[in-house]
Amino acid sequence: xxxxxxxxxxxxxxETFENMLACQVKVGKPIVTRDDDGSDDIIGxxxxxxxxxxxxxxxxxxxxxxxxxxxxxxxEFKNIDPSIIDGVGELINIIAGNAKVKFQGQRISLxxxxxxxxxxxxxxxxxGAVFVTLPFSSEVGDFELLVSxxxxxxxxxxxEAAHAGANx
Amino acid sequence: MQVLIxxxxxxxxxxxxGVLKKxxxxxxxxxxxxxEAVDSASKNSNVGLIMMDWxxxxxxxxxxxxxxxxxxxxxxxxxxxxxxxxxxxxxxxKAGANDYLVKPFNPKDIQSKLEKFxxxx
Numbered sequence: 001x002x003x004x005x006x007x008x009x010x011x012x013x014x015e016t017f018e019n020m021l022a023c024q025v026k027v028g029k030p031i032v033t034r035d036d037d038g039s040d041d042i043i044g045x046x047x048x049x050x051x052x053x054x055x056x057x058x059x060x061x062x063x064x065x066x067x068x069x070x071x072x073x074x075x076e077f078k079n080i081d082p083s084i085i086d087g088v089g090e091l092i093n094i095i096a097g098n099a100k101v102k103f104q105g106q107r108i109s110l111x112x113x114x115x116x117x118x119x120x121x122x123x124x125x126x127x128g129a130v131f132v133t134l135p136f137s138s139e140v141g142d143f144e145l146l147v148s149x150x151x152x153x154x155x156x157x158x159x160e161a162a163h164a165g166a167n168x
Numbered sequence: 169m170q171v172l173i174x175x176x177x178x179x180x181x182x183x184x185x186g187v188l189k190k191x192x193x194x195x196x197x198x199x200x201x202x203x204e205a206v207d208s209a210s211k212n213s214n215v216g217l218i219m220m221d222w223x224x225x226x227x228x229x230x231x232x233x234x235x236x237x238x239x240x241x242x243x244x245x246x247x248x249x250x251x252x253x254x255x256x257x258x259x260x261x262k263a264g265a266n267d268y269l270v271k272p273f274n275p276k277d278i279q280s281k282l283e284k285f286x287x288x289x
Contacts, residue, residue, distance in 0.1 A: 019272035073182050083179060090177040093223070094271045097250020101270075110250075112176075112225060 005149050006030065006132055008102035009056060012095050013136060013145055020094065021071045021140065028135035041065075041118035042080065044092030047111035052103065054129055054149035058092045059118065064141030071140055080117075089113040095145070106151075169216035170195040174205040174232065175248070176224040180271075184219055184248070187278050191286060202227030206235045215243055217285050220265070222249035222256075230263055237264035244285050248278075 010027050017023045042065040045057040060068060066077045069087030077084055093113045100108045129150040136143050171193050173184050181198050188196055197212060199205040201224040209215055218236075220229040233245055244266045251260075252270040260268060269281050 016272040019274040019277075022274070069179065073179050074186065086177055087179040090179050093177070094250050098252065098270075098272060100250075101252040110223065112223065 005052070005151075006134070006147060008099040009095070009145060009147050010134060011102060012099035013058075013134075015098060016091065016094050017138060020091070021068060023068075023071060023138050023140055025136045025138040028137065031133040031135070033131045033133060042084065042088050042115065043118050044088040044113055044115045046092050046096045046113045048096065048100070048108050048149065049111075050108040051106045052108055052149060052151045054147070056092065056096050056099070056149070057146040058088065058095060059144040059146060060088060061141060061143065064143045067140035068143075085115045089115045169193070170197055170212060170214045172197045172199060172205065172208055172212070172215045172218045174199045174202070174218060174224070174229060175221040176200050177221075180221070180248075184278065187275060187282060191279065191282060193282075193286065201225055202229055202232030202235075205229070205232045206239075209236050209241055209243060210239060217282075218243055218245045219248050219282075220245050222247060222251045222260070230260060233260065233263045233265050244288070246281060246285065248273075 014025055017025045041059040041061055043057050043059050045055055047055050062080060065080065065084055065088055068091065069084050070077045072087060096110050100110065129148045131146050131148045134145040134147065136145065171188055173181050173196060175181050175184070185196055195214070197208055197215065199208050203226050205218065205220065206227070209218065220233060222229040229247060229249065236243070236245070245264065246267045246269055247260045247265045248269045248271065250271045257268050267281060267285070269278060
């Protein structure tokens, strides 16, 4: 995976948090892994397909998920409920959609977002590309963005995006 | 006048509802997909503005715009979506959307967009 594949996602996370949460974020040093570690987090995941394909996922520790969604909607949340799940799904939707626009000369479609708990699911990489984990810090807590993404010579069908995602 | 918010995310519907209430719009209808939007727009003649997401299950916002226009309904529709590419914007406007707001947006963006249309109604 090339730097030009990662930068749109970093820029998108910064813009999404600035606009939707009025919150500054800082990105740390990227980490390359083969698969996700399956920790106890709230994970929003979305499939990308077209001239490039892969998945992008945001991993929020529970306190960060509660504060992030709470800040976005102006409410205080104390437990993981359907609003938090919905909010994390909308955040990954916005992050991936905004990143997609930044890829010059590519045609990319997104699947609908899926949200899972990390202690029940593990992200497996089906594209053959590695995961790049981007650690972020912010006033609402630390979180990570996982990107597994590669350019394909022959664009794949839109329906395939629905299959790129979380596996138990 | 009623405003119809169409988005499969309840959080996004809450955010838009919050902005509308600040603008003293209290008659708010919600729909979670394009089909519900088409049904609601045809049943409720007081709907004066629609905020429409694009990517939703059952029926997309773009298809809903086409169906609403095909039914002869000229209610103003603002697309409110992550689909920010120029060709997507043009596709929505060609289908009959009146304006376009790309997510992520900040509260000022959506407020000014809503004020522009509410002033006309």
